[in-house]
Amino acid sequence: MKQKLYSLVLLTSLFTLSGIASITAAETTETTTQAEATTVESTTEITTSEDVTIEESTTVQPIITKKIKKTIKVGKTYSVKKKLKIKNTSLSDYSFTSSNNKVSIENGVVTGLKSGKATVTVTNENDQVVGKIKFKIKKNYTEEELKYMSSIIFCEAGGECYAGKLAVGIVVLNRMKSSLYPNDMKSVLYQRYQFTPTRNGAMAKALSMYDNGKLPKKCIKAAKEVLNGRTSVEYKSKTYDLNGFLFFSRYVPRAKLRIQHHMFK
Numbered sequence: 001m002k003q004k005l006y007s008l009v010l011l012t013s014l015f016t017l018s019g020i021a022s023i024t025a026a027e028t029t030e031t032t033t034q035a036e037a038t039t040v041e042s043t044t045e046i047t048t049s050e051d052v053t054i055e056e057s058t059t060v061q062p063i064i065t066k067k068i069k070k071t072i073k074v075g076k077t078y079s080v081k082k083k084l085k086i087k088n089t090s091l092s093d094y095s096f097t098s099s100n101n102k103v104s105i106e107n108g109v110v111t112g113l114k115s116g117k118a119t120v121t122v123t124n125e126n127d128q129v130v131g132k133i134k135f136k137i138k139k140n141y142t143e144e145e146l147k148y149m150s151s152i153i154f155c156e157a158g159g160e161c162y163a164g165k166l167a168v169g170i171v172v173l174n175r176m177k178s179s180l181y182p183n184d185m186k187s188v189l190y191q192r193y194q195f196t197p198t199r200n201g202a203m204a205k206a207l208s209m210y211d212n213g214k215l216p217k218k219c220i221k222a223a224k225e226v227l228n229g230r231t232s233v234e235y236k237s238k239t240y241d242l243n244g245f246l247f248f249s250r251y252v253p254r255a256k257l258r259i260q261h262h263m264f265k
Contacts (some may be wrong), residue, residue, distance in 0.1 A: 063128045071136040074112045075229035081108030084122060084131045093125045102137050115139040141227035148185050149173075149223035151206035154215055155197035156248075157262070163235040164259045165219060169226035170233070170242045171264065178246060235259050 072078050080086075086094060086108060096105045102118040104111045110120055115137050122131035141149075149169055157164045175181040175188045182188050190198050197203040209215045231243040240257055248264045255263035 063124075063130060065129050066131045068131065068133045069136075070133055071138060072110075072112045073138050074115060074140045076112050078110045078133075078135075079108065080105070080110055080120060080122060080131070080133060083133070094130070095123045097121050097123075103135055110135065112137040139224075139227075140229060141224075145185050145227060146220070146223055147207065147210050148189060149227060150215055150220045151203060151210055152189055152195065152197065153222055154206045154209070154219040155202045156195075158216065158219060160260050160262065161235075162218060162222060163233040164262060165222035166226060166230065166233045167242055167245075167257075167259055167262065167264055168248060169222055170231055171245050171248050173226055174242070174244060174246055180246070233259070 099119040102114045102116045118135045120133045157168045232241045252263040255265045257264045
């Protein structure tokens with residue numbers, strides 16, 4: 001009887017120990033699983049942080065637009081490419097546009113055409129504005145010079161074609177530039193025995209017409225072109241360079257060019 005009772009107690013103890021071992025194993029497994037989950041979450045957070053850092057390092061810096069103010073005279077040039085440090089080899093990567101026709105642009109060089117204001121915008125190959133140049137274009141002559149040039153053109157070539165008007169004006173301006181003649185317009189025109197209109201009263205009448213706004217507009221237009229530096233004319237589908245020509249008349253010995261009723265050399 002005692003032996004049976006002892007066996008029953010021993011068997012009960014074994015079952016109790018087995019249950020405790022199972023519970024301990026389950027707790028250990030659960031703890032390990034939680035630790036693994038924590039490790040995964042931590043790894044995920046680190047990866048996300050690295051991605052953000054990479055995006056910030058690839059941010060593109062904005063283009064800085066150069067803003068320039070420049071004054072030039074009609075007929076004079078200004079190198080935009082030089083100012084913006086653009087090399088000829090990369091010139092094709094840029095575009096140059098003007099706000100109006102006061103200037104012309106060729107190969108990155110701006111030329112003044114008419115007095116006034118114009119803005120030249122420079123963009124790169126990505127259509128990003130890299131430069132803005134505000135030009136003030138000044139005329140190349142005084143009001144008095146325009147008045148006298150327009151009047152002599154009217155007197156000498158008022159009935160001639162436009163090329164003839166230009167040619168007369170070019171000869172007058174060439175004399176101003178030459179060391180053989182005075183260097184101001186009024187002195188050139190009133191030099192003794194040179195221009196008949198200044199002696200017979202025609203010039204005085206033309207000056208009065210100019211003051212009263214009655215001088216033909218084509219004469220004034222031709223005068224402006226010449227004063228702004230024009231030295232060539234187009235006549236009968238040909239272009240003639242009159243740079244250096246100092247004489248014109250109804251007849252000029254060894255004349256180089258004839259336009260309607262005038263010879264020039």
